[in-house]
Amino acid sequence: MSFISRNDGLIKISDNNEILVADTDGRMLYYSYDNATYRRTLQNVFLKTYFEKNKRIVYQLNENESRYIVKRFYEKAKNVLFKDNIEKDFYEYLKYDAEKMKEIYKSNIPIVPPDQYFSIYVKITNGCSWNKCLFCDLYKNQKYSVIDFNSLKKEIHEINNYFGESIKSRKSVFIGDANAININNNLLIEYIKYIHEMYNLDIYSFMDVFITNKTKKLNDFIQMRDNGIKRLYIGLESGNVNVLKLLNKNIDVNNAINFISTIKSSGIDVGIIILAGAGGIKNYNNHVNDTVNFIEKLNLDKKDIIYLSRLIEHDEYQRKLNLNGIAGLTSDEMEEQVFEFKKLLNTNAKIAEYNIIEALY
Numbered sequence: 001m002s003f004i005s006r007n008d009g010l011i012k013i014s015d016n017n018e019i020l021v022a023d024t025d026g027r028m029l030y031y032s033y034d035n036a037t038y039r040r041t042l043q044n045v046f047l048k049t050y051f052e053k054n055k056r057i058v059y060q061l062n063e064n065e066s067r068y069i070v071k072r073f074y075e076k077a078k079n080v081l082f083k084d085n086i087e088k089d090f091y092e093y094l095k096y097d098a099e100k101m102k103e104i105y106k107s108n109i110p111i112v113p114p115d116q117y118f119s120i121y122v123k124i125t126n127g128c129s130w131n132k133c134l135f136c137d138l139y140k141n142q143k144y145s146v147i148d149f150n151s152l153k154k155e156i157h158e159i160n161n162y163f164g165e166s167i168k169s170r171k172s173v174f175i176g177d178a179n180a181i182n183i184n185n186n187l188l189i190e191y192i193k194y195i196h197e198m199y200n201l202d203i204y205s206f207m208d209v210f211i212t213n214k215t216k217k218l219n220d221f222i223q224m225r226d227n228g229i230k231r232l233y234i235g236l237e238s239g240n241v242n243v244l245k246l247l248n249k250n251i252d253v254n255n256a257i258n259f260i261s262t263i264k265s266s267g268i269d270v271g272i273i274i275l276a277g278a279g280g281i282k283n284y285n286n287h288v289n290d291t292v293n294f295i296e297k298l299n300l301d302k303k304d305i306i307y308l309s310r311l312i313e314h315d316e317y318q319r320k321l322n323l324n325g326i327a328g329l330t331s332d333e334m335e336e337q338v339f340e341f342k343k344l345l346n347t348n349a350k351i352a353e354y355n356i357i358e359a360l361y
């Protein structure tokens with residue numbers, strides 16, 4: 001026997017041991033069966049998560065596997081999701097839907113934090129204004145630019161058309177891309193005021209702590225908070241100077257501690273991303289200890305989050321390690337370091353894992 005609930009732009013079908021979730025436009029969001037959960041991102045990437053010996057595994061499905069999941073999902077859900085008893089290739093339907101979504105932003109959306117998968121993504125800048133971290137190629141082929149106000153209005157109009165009624169299922173706004181809040185503060189406030197008026201939802205964003213610290217002061221953050229900014233996500237990666245140098249991340253550690261404390265005192269929460277594996281074997285202990293010390297100095301509370309991410313080695317970073325005669329971590333050593341971080345981090349903030357493979361919108 002199946003049980004159907006409709007709430008806030010979502011339709012949930014519980015059928016024996018299976019759970020199927022879609023938005024009211026019929027887009028598959030989640031499907032759980034056989035001890036695994038399948039998530040469809042708006043970009044039409046399908047992710048399977050399951051546990052093996054207590055370890056959470058995330059796997060990106062290939063096209064055939066994705067087609068199978070979509071077929072199985074809609075065989076069970078189509079009569080509930082669509083009024084007409086339609087017969088169509090639902091995979092192609094979702095693929096087309098993803099193309100429509102990407103047209104709004106004129107690009108892919110490479111990454112969002114794990115608690116923002118179901119946000120409304122609003123792009124106020126393109127790319128990353130720094131774009132030089134050696135471990136990151138998210139925006140490498142994209143020129144950094146700021147979107148003008150008319151383009152923002154057009155984007156929001158298109159987002160609303162795209163989601164229709166199902167926009168009710170979105171519980172926050174995420175403004176992108178990287179370093180999105182690092183634009184002139186008057187302009188930023190004008191943008192977030194407008195976004196907040198349109199959606200009346202909390203606003204979240206990524207932020208760096210080595211460019212933005214030169215331009216934003218406490219009052220700027222207070223203004224941001226008053227206009228809807230709830231949490232800022234900071235790619236700290238490490239509290240160790242040598243590791244940051246290897247990553248080509250221009251963070252001044254002491255300055256970053258003061259800057260993050262300023263953000264906290266404005267009433268905005270933070271999400272701090274730590275990169276396990278960074279700095280290789282040579283810096284293993286210093287990376288852990290200095291990062292743990294860094295976090296301890298911040299006085300975070302339970303509204304803040306520490307994300308533990310795992311380094312994916314890119315060529316440029318690998319070359320730098322080789323030049324310095326440093327060996328990278330094996331995957332077992334990386335897991336050990338994640339475990340150590342969890343054990344040693346002494347903070348009131350929530351600690352969660354951030355798997356870049358699944359951090360897709």
Ligand code: SF4
Nearest residue numbers: 128131132133136178
């Ligand atoms: S890690 Fe962040 S700051 Fe560094 S290049 Fe990538 S997006 Fe830019």
